[in-house]
Amino acid sequence: xxxxxxxxxxxxxxxxxxxxxxxxxxxxxxxxxxxxxxxxxxxxxxxxxxxxxxxxxxxxxxxxxxxxxxxxxxxxxxxxxxxxxxxxxxxxxxxxxxxxxxxxxxxxxxxxxxxxxxxxxxxxxxxxxxxxxxxxxxxxxxxxxxxxxxxxxxxxxxxxxxxxxxxxxxxxxxxxxxxxxxxxxxxxxxxxxxxxxxxxxxxxxxxxxxxxxxxxxxxxxxxxxxxxxxxxxxxxxxxxxxxxxxxxxxxxxxxxxxxxxxxxxxxxxxxxxxxxxxxxxxxxxxxxxxxxxxxxxxxxxxxxxxxxxxxxxxxxxxxxxxxxxxxxxxxxxxxxxxxxxxxxxxxxxxxxxxxxxxxxxxxxxxxxxxxxxxxxxxxxxxxxxxxxxxxxxxxxxxxxxxxxxxxxxxxxxxxxxxxxxxxxxxxxxxxxxxxxxxxxxxxxxxxxxxxxxxxxxxxxxxxxxxxxxxxxxxxxxxxxxxxxxxxxxxxxxxxxxxxxxxx
Numbered sequence: 001x002x003x004x005x006x007x008x009x010x011x012x013x014x015x016x017x018x019x020x021x022x023x024x025x026x027x028x029x030x031x032x033x034x035x036x037x038x039x040x041x042x043x044x045x046x047x048x049x050x051x052x053x054x055x056x057x058x059x060x061x062x063x064x065x066x067x068x069x070x071x072x073x074x075x076x077x078x079x080x081x082x083x084x085x086x087x088x089x090x091x092x093x094x095x096x097x098x099x100x101x102x103x104x105x106x107x108x109x110x111x112x113x114x115x116x117x118x119x120x121x122x123x124x125x126x127x128x129x130x131x132x133x134x135x136x137x138x139x140x141x142x143x144x145x146x147x148x149x150x151x152x153x154x155x156x157x158x159x160x161x162x163x164x165x166x167x168x169x170x171x172x173x174x175x176x177x178x179x180x181x182x183x184x185x186x187x188x189x190x191x192x193x194x195x196x197x198x199x200x201x202x203x204x205x206x207x208x209x210x211x212x213x214x215x216x217x218x219x220x221x222x223x224x225x226x227x228x229x230x231x232x233x234x235x236x237x238x239x240x241x242x243x244x245x246x247x248x249x250x251x252x253x254x255x256x257x258x259x260x261x262x263x264x265x266x267x268x269x270x271x272x273x274x275x276x277x278x279x280x281x282x283x284x285x286x287x288x289x290x291x292x293x294x295x296x297x298x299x300x301x302x303x304x305x306x307x308x309x310x311x312x313x314x315x316x317x318x319x320x321x322x323x324x325x326x327x328x329x330x331x332x333x334x335x336x337x338x339x340x341x342x343x344x345x346x347x348x349x350x351x352x353x354x355x356x357x358x359x360x361x362x363x364x365x366x367x368x369x370x371x372x373x374x375x376x377x378x379x380x381x382x383x384x385x386x387x388x389x390x391x392x393x394x395x396x397x398x399x400x401x402x403x404x405x406x407x408x409x410x411x412x413x414x415x416x417x418x419x420x421x422x423x424x425x426x427x428x429x430x431x432x433x434x435x436x437x438x439x440x441x442x443x444x445x446x447x448x449x450x451x452x453x454x455x456x457x458x459x460x461x462x463x464x465x466x467x468x469x470x471x472x473x474x475x476x477x478x479x480x481x482x483x484x485x486x487x488x489x490x491x492x493x494x495x496x497x498x499x500x501x502x503x
Contacts (some may be wrong), residue, residue: 006172007155008046008083009146011216015039016144017221019192026195026241027072028225031233035072038144039216046080047142053084056129058110060147061154065109065128067100067118070201070226072360073133075212077113078156078202082174085147088208092203092473097122102166104128106367125498151175151359152170157366158205161413161475169366170303177213178261180306184218186326187299187310188245188274191309192219195269197237199225199248205303206276206409207282210247231259239266246270249277249409251441253288253296262291276307277409278442279397283317286407298322300397302383302411304362304375305354321394330355333387334380336401341378348402349388349398353380403496405434407444407474414496417444417467417475424466426459432477433499446477447499449485456482 015024020040027035037045064081067304070093081088089107091100093115101121104112111129114120124130155174159167174238184190188210198211202224215222221239225233234256238246253275256262272295273288288296300322301307308331311323325331332343333350344350354361356379363476368374375381386398400491405412414432421430430447436442448463450456460480467476487498 003150003152003426004148004176005151005178006083006146006149007213008240010177010225011213012039012043012079012083012144012376013146015216015219016043019468022219023221024423025072025075026221026223028223028227028237028241030227031230031236037072042076042079043142043144044141045076045138046083047144048138048140049076049080049136050084051140051142051143052131052136053086054079056111057085060085060149061087062441063087063089063107063157065091065104065107065112066088066203067091067093067112067114067120069093069115069118070203070224071115073115073138074202075224076138077133078212079209082155083144083146084161085149085153085187087154087171090156090158090203092201092472093118094474096468096470096472098470099167099472106166107157107169110247114418126142136244137275149174151178152363153369154363156208158203158303161411161416165413165415167413167416168368171363171366173359173363175359176362177217179358180209180217182216182326182328183210183214183299183307183310183313185312187297187307187312187323188214188217189272189313190220190245194218194220194244194271195223195242196220196245196247197223197225197234197241197243199229199234199246199252202221203271204304204410206301206395210274214406229255231255235262235265235267236287238270244269244271245274247274250275250280250284251278251408254284254441257284257287267292267294272297274315276301280322280404285317285319299396300352300385301500302385304381304383305358305360306357308354308360309352315394318392318394321390321396324393324395330358330427332380333389334377334382336386339377341380345390346391349386351401352385352387353377354383355380403433405432405444406442407434410474412444412475417446417471417477419468420459420467421463421477423470424463426454426463426466429486431494431499433496435479435503437501443478444475445479445481445499447481447483447502449487 024039025037038218078088097119198209250486276299297311299307315324334353387395389395417432432446435445487495
């Protein structure tokens with residue numbers, strides 16, 4: 001049996017054969033600008049870019065860095081790169097010049113596909129080719145050719161915050177899209193007839209996965225949006241575009257409920273809604289279902305494996321639980337305080353672990369050779385998420401057993417934010433932590449010890465500006481608290497939980 005497999009081919013080939021003239025992607029800019037592309041039109045653009053990339057004679061598996069705005073070109077670039085046998089490195093358009101410089105160097109990308117409206121790296125390695133997206137001719141008639149990659153060949157490299165001061169790369173295989181199949185029955189319920197509106201940006205695996213891979217693999221229509229996230233736009237789009245599945249983070253559902261009256265909008269086309277990225281509170285679920293008349297299904301996942309526990313029409317929502325492991329998943333709980341690979345029983349609290357045979361599991365962390373930092377314990381990948389499960393198989397999430405923060409659905413390492421803060425000449429010492437606000441909202445707060453000559457009433461804006469220039473918006477602290485010293489133990493280690501005592 002052939003091991004030949006290409007992620008882009010899996011998502012697109014059948015559509016090109018059977019649904020070439022069907023709308024594949026609708027891209028909305030603001031409230032009134034709308035662009036629509038059929039599967040055949042997208043394939044022509046992907047083929048045009050693929051042909052140009054091959055003119056550079058890059059080796060199979062070469063990394064290509066995507067430095068583009070959230071746009072149709074981002075989707076075209078990702079699938080053209082993967083179809084051509086290269087490795088896509090999707091990056092957030094929110095990233096600063098400093099962040100992009102680090103990722104470009106760490107990924108050892110052979111080519112950077114960029115939009116000149118975004119800040120470029122301060123230094124591009126001599127071996128890296130620069131290609132301006134504006135100079136690509138996307139209109140050349142050509143057939144999209146899928147490279148004969150294998151299931152375990154790398155397809156894309158995403159960067160996520162980890163327990164270090166810099167983001168770490170997560171390398172996924174071509175087969176990763178096969179690991180998404182259990183989500184169809186266990187969470188999304190996607191069908192060919194669906195029109196799915198995703199509120200996220202494409203650099204995020206949540207959007208790349210559900211908004212594009214899953215939607216196109218089902219022969220459905222993907223709808224994406226670029227612009228300010230104004231709450232009333234979303235129910236308006238649902239009605240105008242006849243959306244059948246809406247996907248967002250819980251925080252956006254809460255904003256929609258707070259600033260709109262859903263009974264003023266036509267939501268009849270909706271079958272159900274999906275959420276992930278942060279915990280769904282029972283009160284938000286209750287209010288959304290009551291006000292919209294549509295069910296809201298939650299999923300738990302991460303960049304390393306995507307979603308694997310969820311609720312759906314088959315596993316109804318249960319208060320306090322993201323759901324059950326999807327059918328076919330090999331998931332268990334392992335002890336926190338010892339290196340055992342013996343699964344725990346119901347009611348016992350432990351790490352959620354994913355077996356190494358899971359096709360959606362990453363190939364591994366990029367540039368990590370130390371076995372202590374691979375995330376594996378025997379044949380199990382330790383997610384770092386702590387939970388227990390009940391007699392019906394529902395999992396209950398207790399949070400992370402490290403200091404990772406959640407900001408707008410993104411996981412953010414405090415060490416990464418602290419590294420930037422401490423480089424500011426106004427700052428003597430700094431620490432950050434996640435602060436929970438009312439209604440389940442959380443934000444990143446910074447606790448800062450200033451240099452002796454600084455006056456806190458004069459420097460807050462300067463420190464904020466310093467961070468904003470060096471960190472993506474979702475990583476930038478939203479609150480600053482000035483303190484005389486940070487809480488540390490006798491060995492000088494930060495006692496992060498004690499930061500909340502300053503509030």
